[in-house]
Amino acid sequence: MALIQIDYLSSALSRIVTAHMYLPSDAQKEFTQGNPNYQRATKTLFLLHGFSGNSTDWVTGSNAMDLSRKYNLAIVMPSGENSFYINRKGTGNAYETFIVDELFGFVCSNFGLSKLKEDNYIGGLSMGGFGALRLGAKYNHQYGAVFGLSSAMIIDDISELTPEDVSNASVKMADYDYYRNTFGDLTQLKESDINPEYIIANKIAKGENLPPVFMACGTEDSLLENNRRYRDFLQKTNIDLAYHESEGIHDWCFWTAYLEPAIKWMISKSTKTEVESDTLLDAIPHGDMPGDKVEINATHLQKSKVVFEELMKILPSALKQSDHQKVVIAVCGGSGVGKSEIASLISHYLNEMNIGSYTLSGDNYPRRIPMYNDAERLSIFRNAGMKALASHETLTETVMETIRALQEKGEDANPAYCEQYPWFTAYLNGAAEGLKAYLGTPEEIDFDALSAILDQFKNGKSKIWLKRMGRTDSEMWYSKIDFSEKNVLIVEWTHGNSDYLTGVDIPILLNSTPEETLAHRKSRNRDGKTDSPFTMKVLELEQAMLKNQAHKAKIILSKNGEILSYEDYKGVMDERK
The missing domain is CATH 3.40.50.300 (P-loop containing nucleotide triphosphate hydrolases)
Known part of the structure; x- marks a missing residue:
């Protein structure tokens, strides 16, 4: 079981960035023996932190290491700063590109992890929950399942927000300038690809399939109504949704309690897909x-x-x-x-x-339909064999009668007759050389x-x-x-x-x-x-x-x-x- 710190130069963010990663590649035998999760390839979860957090949050605040080992799950935890995992204007602010393109490619290539949709998940808490739900929908070809815990689904709250409205806003996370710089033009927010609902509506209109979604929120969490609104939206779309509420506030006790159920649920969804593959x-x-x-x-x-x-x-x-x-x-x-x-x-x-x-x-x-091409192959084989016998001066009436009898039985390509007839090797070798000059060449195929x-x-x-x-x-x-x-x-x-x-x-x-x-x-x-x-x-x-x-x-x-x-x-x- 390894905890890896990754520091590399990101083109999307124009600086050296840090991510942490759990990799269960060397898990002890006591964890792997009899564990069905180790009878398949390692799957990967991209796990996003919340507002004011960094890549160490899940390391210090949760039992992610134990779950990585238990479920044979590589867990990648990037630092997204306070970006909401959105591409913002200006150099070095392409956080979305960093997560879904750069980091995805980096860990898959360097650690030998699968790039297949069914082997990759994305999840997060609060701001990271928003990021996971949005990116999972937008990049539905890349992630097999998505989860959000106490997700900051604040689009409705900040849409068309003005500087004067901030003090009365239902979500008091930041000031107007922050929202404007992070989300862009707030008057256009609902009809943009920053809005997960807008993304999903467009995907469905195009006939695309969306990954299944797991959501959970505490009943004492200030974001409860935001999560319920998003739940109601998803239920209208017929997206496969598992939604949970239980006593809890916006803290690590709640998030840690729901991390394993979310992981277990996502893996079950991809396993179900594999089991149902005959139908799919x-x-x-x-x-x-x-x-x-x-x-x-x-x-x-x-x-x-x-x-x-x-x-x-x-x-x-x-x-x-x-x-x-x-x-x-x-x-x-x-x-x-x-x-x-x-x-x-x-x-x-x-x-x-x-x-x-x-x-x-x-x-x-091919230049001929199969029936005629097979006949042409056989004709070339036999003519070449007879020419070979003639060139070796071993072609007699008796030999021709024997060859004809073998041809009628479909046995004239059988090497077993080489022992019975000394001349048959010459026939077989000549026939094979003739056929070789035809098979897979422009004579047979219109390359x-x-x-x-x-x-x-x-x-x-x-x-x-x-x-x-x-x-x-x-x-x-x-x-x-x-x-x-x-x-x-x-x-x-x-x-x-x-x-x-x-x-x-x-x-x-x-x-x-x-x-x-x-x-x-x-x-x-x-x-x-x-x-x-x-x-x-x-x-x-x-x-x-x-x-x-x-x-x-x-x-x-x-x-x-x-x-x-x-x-x-x-x-x-x-x-x-």
Whole structure:
């Protein structure tokens, strides 16, 4: 259990700032053994102090350390001064940016914490309660749940306040100049994004989901009526709300009593979301391959989170470096690794963070529909094998009859016959070389068409025609897709890391063996004969292509869901030989 003091130069605040942080990464066995909270990744709570406080308030005033350890929860406690966690005018006053952008990115990147919405919460007391409720609503893509204790919901009290009114104001926290400098033009306050109610109304009008909210206030607290008004507003919006009142004033006795219930409630909400993920996954957009079978399960969820954590280390800078803030990601690998599912989940996570994303299936871009392409592959394989026998001068009538019989049984790619027929090795090697010259090349796939689409996207074209290829002659058409609000295009495809494809910024390789790929093809059974010797040969050659291209991948994920360096990947592949 560590208490860490963080001092770093903040661009938003133009000075060195201090935050404190509890990190339960080294919690003793007696706390972790049998504790279900340690069977998942560490979650993070950004915990905001009140007016006149600082980053040590929660350290000295509450049992936050014990709760951090009990719930496997990193607790980040920044100093927000008396800012109400709002971006104020003037250099060095961007407290909102400091909390939601700088500090969030800093702790996630430097301490290996998750950036996923369901793993991050924000809460606070008094002024910090206002800050948490407001920022949680405004950045609903970033926080999975929110809490406010004795929250200073004072917008109604100070809206249109004049210097003469201050002495009669219901909230006597500060003078007029403070309110004016902190909240801006008070006559426009209610219709601005300083007002949490205004933020929420706009989010709901856009059809966005808001995080669940936990509130508590003492019945003797001077802010009780403010909290009740905000409670009434939230209840009208159908936001998931847990509201509590009990005896208490505006002090640490009350806040400490409600800190654990708030934390426990927030974690239960995110856990419930994970448990209900099978239902929620129906709403996740899949790739655009007609008739493709996408079945997202718990393994895909786990792997996608691992990949997404790595992706978010490099995606922000890639977007900044792009002329039009457009980035292309390729999720590639054999068909047994869940490219479609993981690409869909990554796209979902990005959209949840308000980073517009679209998933494109590269399987729409072969030159022939699957039925004809499979036939072309087989024809090339067999012709190349026969040519190899002819060049070795081992082609006789007897050999041709034997080959023909094996072909009729679909066994002419089976290496088991090499022992029975001395000439079969030459046939098999020649056939494989012929097929290798076709698989994943421009002869088989229209790489130029797809590369042109990626180029149009990265150059900011708002609407692009995309090809759709089904499984029959009549299932081929084009759709015009609006990319005006999309920042990321995800190509999910075996050949997404190919040298023939240009325009990919971040290739992601999902590793698997041909046997694992075959098992997945059997489950989908799209085209029949999924376990034939010829299919195994195709998978073997595709695996070799993926291996040859792996050095370009920015992220490599093992079949077990672990991130691999390229050197680790080569070691794994060498072991399989």
